[in-house]
Amino acid sequence: MAEVMNQDLITLLSEKFGDKIIGVNEPYGLLTFETTKDVIVEVLRFLKESEVANFNFLTDITAVHYPEKKHGIAVVYHLHSMVKKIRVRVKVYIDSQNPTIPTATTLWNAANWMERETYDFFGVKFEGHPDLRRILNMDDLGVFPMLKQYPLEDPNRVDKKDEYFGR
Incomplete structure (x- = not known):
């Protein structure tokens, strides 16, 4: 079994998806790239199959929330090939005003709870998710x-005032 290198994967992805694969880099040897939400399920399916x-x-x-960027939320997928080691x-930037992206539960059952957690903390709505509701926070948390x-921090806390510490 030949070892798969990051460059081999980028070549395959570029041949299949063309300019939909952008922002390729390798921080600490971990292949990282960006794609768009309209092809994310196809990219994930290709990587899996x-x-x-x-x-x-x-x-x-x-x-990850980037309030200073145009597309303020990045949905991040981490995949592992246990066979190829x-x-x-994979990152997908979406609009923070309308944070929607297709679900990955059609590919991995484990995506169910991961997407629920991401919805719970960041408000990302995964279109097609079978049971998208809060998983860790209270249901009525707005x-x-x-x-x-x-x-x-709460700006009204009195125990953090400088005058109490001689400053």
């Missing part, structure tokens, strides 16, 4: 706590 890639394990789905990170639109 390709004989060369064989990414049979979905390690994680999460999100290689990992990959906010998504991991979005960086809230102050880190």
Whole structure:
């Protein structure tokens, strides 16, 4: 069995998806690339079913909020090929005003709870998800706590005032 290199995967993805594969880099040797939400399911399916890639394990789905960017939320997928012993990170930037993306539950059953957690904390709506509801927070919580639109500390706390510490 020949070892699969990051460059082999990028070549395969570029041949199949063309300019839909962008932002390719390798921080600490971990192949990372970006794609768009209209082809994310096809990209994930290709990575899972390709004989060369064989990414049979979905390690994680999460999100990152970048309030200063145009597309403020990045949905991040981590995949692992246990057979080929290689990992990959796939990012999809979506609009923070309408955070929707297709579900990956059609490919991996494990995506169910990972997508629920991402919805619970970031408000990302996974279209086609069989049971998208909060998983860790209260059902009636009206906010998504991991979005960086809230102050880190309560400005009204009196125990943090400088005059109490001689400053």
